[in-house]
Amino acid sequence: MEYIDVTSTPPNDLTPLVLVIGKFDGVHRGHSKLLNTASEYNEGIVAVMSFSDHPSWILKGDREYDKSLTPIHHKMSLLQDHGVERFYNIQFTKEYARISAKEFVLDHLSKLNIKRIVVGEGFHLGKARESDTNDLIKLCAQIGIPVTVIPLLQEEGNNISSTTIRSLIRNGEVVAAKGLLGRPYVVTGHVVHGEALGRTLGFPTINLAGKVDRYVLPKPGVYVGVAEITDSDHGIERHNALISAGYRPTVKGETYLIEAYLLNFSGDLYSRKVSLSFLEYLHEEIKFSNLDKLVEQMKLDERNAFIFFENE
Template identity: 80%
Template sequence: MEYIEITSKPPEDSTPIVLVIGKFDGVHRGHSQLLHTASEFQDGMLTVMSFSEHPSWIVKKDPAYDKSLTPVHHKMELLQNDGVKRFYNIHFTKDYAQITAKEFVLDHLSRLNIKHIVVGEGFHLGKARESDTLDLIRLCKQIGIPVTVIPLLKEVGEKIDSTAIRSLIKNGEVVAAQGLLGRPYTVRGNVIHGEALGRTLGFPTINLGGEVAQYVLPKPGVYLGIAEIVNGDHGQERRNALISAGYRPTVEGETYLIEAYLLDYSGDLYEKKVSLSFVSFLREEIKFSDLDELVEQMKLDERDAFVFFENV
């Protein structure tokens, strides 16, 4: 996929494109519907224009949007899987947020050879979200670009959007989140060195660091999930896993940590890239009276995990 970062106006380009504009955080089922519709227009390369940061975080410092469902590299991979060939990443700042809808269309989009624009019906553009899809259609008509507006996809009467998915994940409702995403919620990072407590207790875990800090963090608790280990040229290895997300109150942990115990696995994974997919919430995070009680619960968790994966 071709990647182009935008800090002001996009570079002039004569390549015919079909452009889909949106935040695309999560690349959920609603986004996939937009991309599917756009791909049916055969007169240009399928292209997405998105944002480096959520506008609500940059403009309002709303803490609900300081992290992403899919940081940019993860987002790009998912978009590529949906057939996107070019990705414009707008470096969204407070200055960029001052651009009016008229400027965005007539001074920015006009620099590209856009054959068609596709957006969702809730799309807004311009300073303070001043304009909606009707304004977009009117402005684009001035430069000869047709616009298609796609009705919002709904699930049981509720619209599928990133805000709803964020809320589900923060509440530990990962099964419901999967229904809206179209896949399990997944975080990525590098395996880092921890305190090796799990190994001494007979349950060696991998601790995830690096990129994982950019993701929306699931509710503290223990989850059933899938680990995908990147093995360089040897592809990826999948393992069923118990995922612990939270603060480890039994050992007086102070920072949020995501770690995973891979079932029926042994080996050194330090510094390797691992993706953890949250399949089902197993139980709440508990502060046990001592480590012996913790180990007994971990044995029960392992048993429940084997039963679960045998039946899926």
């Protein structure tokens, strides 16, 4: 997939495009519907135009939005899986936010050979979200671009949205989040050296670092999940896992950490890329009075994990 960084206006280009515009955080089922519709037109390559950062974070400093369900490296991978061939990443700043809807369409989008634009019905554009899809249709008509507006996808009467999914993840409701995403919630990073406490207790774990801090972090607790390990020589290995996310109160941890114990696995995974899928929340973090009680709980969690996968 071709990546184009946009700091002001997009570069002039004659490639025929079906352009889908949106934040695409999570690339959830609603986003999939937009992308599938765009690919059906066969009027050009499917391209996505999105923002580097959430407007609520840049303009309001709202920490609810300083993390992502899918940081850019993850978002691009998912978009490519949906057949997207070009990705315009708008560097969203306070200065960029002052651009009017008219300027965005007539001065920015006009530089591209857009055959059709696809957006969701909740789409807004321009300074202070001044314009809606009706305004977009009128402005695009001035430069001969048709606009397709897709109704918002709903689940049990509620709109599927990134905001809802964020809340579910932060509350540990990963099963419900999976229903809206269309896949399990995944955090990707690289394995780093930890304190090796798990190994001494008979439960060697892998510690995830790297780009993990860019994700919306799941509620602290213990989860059943799957680890996908990327190996340049052998492709992707999948292993069932127990995932611990949080602050490790028994050992007085001070920072949020994601670590995983892979069931029926032994080996060295340091520096390897690992994607952890969160399938089910087992329980909150527990502060034990000693390590023996911690080990008892870990053995119980392991049994419950085996039962979970046997029943899948």
